[in-house]
Amino acid sequence: MNQGTPEGDSDLSQRHRRELLRLLLWFTVLFSVGFIAINFSVGKYGLMAIEIAVAVFAVWLLTILPRTPNLRRWALVYMVTLLSGTMFAFASPATSITVFSWILVMPVLTHLLLGRWLGGVLSLFYLVLSASIFCWRFGTTQLMDTPGSIANIVTVTACAYLFSHVYEASRERAEQQLSVMALTDSLTGLANRTQLEQSFSRAVLQRQLPLSLVMIDLDYFKRINDEHGHATGDAVLRIIAQAMREHIRESDLACRLGGEEFCLLLPSTNPQRARRLADRLREDIETLECRHEDAVLKLTASIGVATASNPTDGLDPMLHVADQNLYRAKFAGRNCVVG
Numbered sequence: 001m002n003q004g005t006p007e008g009d010s011d012l013s014q015r016h017r018r019e020l021l022r023l024l025l026w027f028t029v030l031f032s033v034g035f036i037a038i039n040f041s042v043g044k045y046g047l048m049a050i051e052i053a054v055a056v057f058a059v060w061l062l063t064i065l066p067r068t069p070n071l072r073r074w075a076l077v078y079m080v081t082l083l084s085g086t087m088f089a090f091a092s093p094a095t096s097i098t099v100f101s102w103i104l105v106m107p108v109l110t111h112l113l114l115g116r117w118l119g120g121v122l123s124l125f126y127l128v129l130s131a132s133i134f135c136w137r138f139g140t141t142q143l144m145d146t147p148g149s150i151a152n153i154v155t156v157t158a159c160a161y162l163f164s165h166v167y168e169a170s171r172e173r174a175e176q177q178l179s180v181m182a183l184t185d186s187l188t189g190l191a192n193r194t195q196l197e198q199s200f201s202r203a204v205l206q207r208q209l210p211l212s213l214v215m216i217d218l219d220y221f222k223r224i225n226d227e228h229g230h231a232t233g234d235a236v237l238r239i240i241a242q243a244m245r246e247h248i249r250e251s252d253l254a255c256r257l258g259g260e261e262f263c264l265l266l267p268s269t270n271p272q273r274a275r276r277l278a279d280r281l282r283e284d285i286e287t288l289e290c291r292h293e294d295a296v297l298k299l300t301a302s303i304g305v306a307t308a309s310n311p312t313d314g315l316d317p318m319l320h321v322a323d324q325n326l327y328r329a330k331f332a333g334r335n336c337v338v339g
């Protein structure tokens, strides 16, 4: 099951970028108000109208920011507006050479807001544009005759770009590793309960109904631990996890709830189909050949199935029904499916 947001970023990244965009929008509003006052006092009404439009846009974006699912799209619109405005300021004969120091902030903001690829490409484009404007405005001045100054500007800008890119790349990697660790069972590599809850909520939200849940519990697993050791028990759990993976579709989720208890989340699956799958999995487990030293371990599993056509009360009631059916299967002699 896909774990990211519709835009590809993780939930964590989205939260991080939303916060930064919020801060930038507040800065934009404050700066715009200041410039509106300045332009009004010097009678530059055209510029004042542009500043008013920018301020209104920033305030509107602030109101939709907490709930928009299109964060990246709006962050891109904001950055293009901001950077284009900056280019306009660079090109204006009224601005001094010091305004070009804003170049250093461009790669930092674009990478943090848009990620390493989109942010990298966008800042590269505007850096080249800034360099062209700089050459056009100051190409014939004395400054261009001092190679040391130009080398300083180019080196510092390249460092700002490179460090932002490397920082964002490693932040994205670290975040990905953390979210994998937080959502995965380390022994089997299956999803853990937190991921099950997330996938369940997503399936309900996307109306992938009816939704089925298959709960699997190995029979007499304690004996395997007692007779062959904990390491063999662990190996058996990994084999069961692999068997589960082989029975599910891309849209399903295989999960370890804890101990020797597993679960399959099957979106858009009716009770008959869920039961057929559970039966096939049970037969598969029965025929598995787990070898330990000279012995061949025989495994069986008891399975409980639950299906809901509109599970508005959340995951717990469904888990409860599947659990009750699982215990009926245990009570009925094990190695069977109930539900």
Ligand SMILES: Nc1nc2c(ncn2[C@@H]2O[C@H](COP(=O)(O)OP(=O)(O)OP(=O)(O)O)[C@@H](O)[C@H]2O)c(=O)[nH]1
Binding pocket: 187, 217, 218, 219, 220, 221, 222, 223, 225, 229, 230, 231, 232, 233, 234, 237, 258, 259, 260, 330
């Ligand atoms: N190897 C290993 N054993 C575990 C792990 N987690 C739980 N167990 C063991 O799983 C066993 C579960 O035992 P029981 O709950 O009695 O279940 P059972 O023996 O399968 O009996 P029934 O479910 O009634 O058929 C216990 O011995 C736990 O110590 C684990 O991560 N690795």
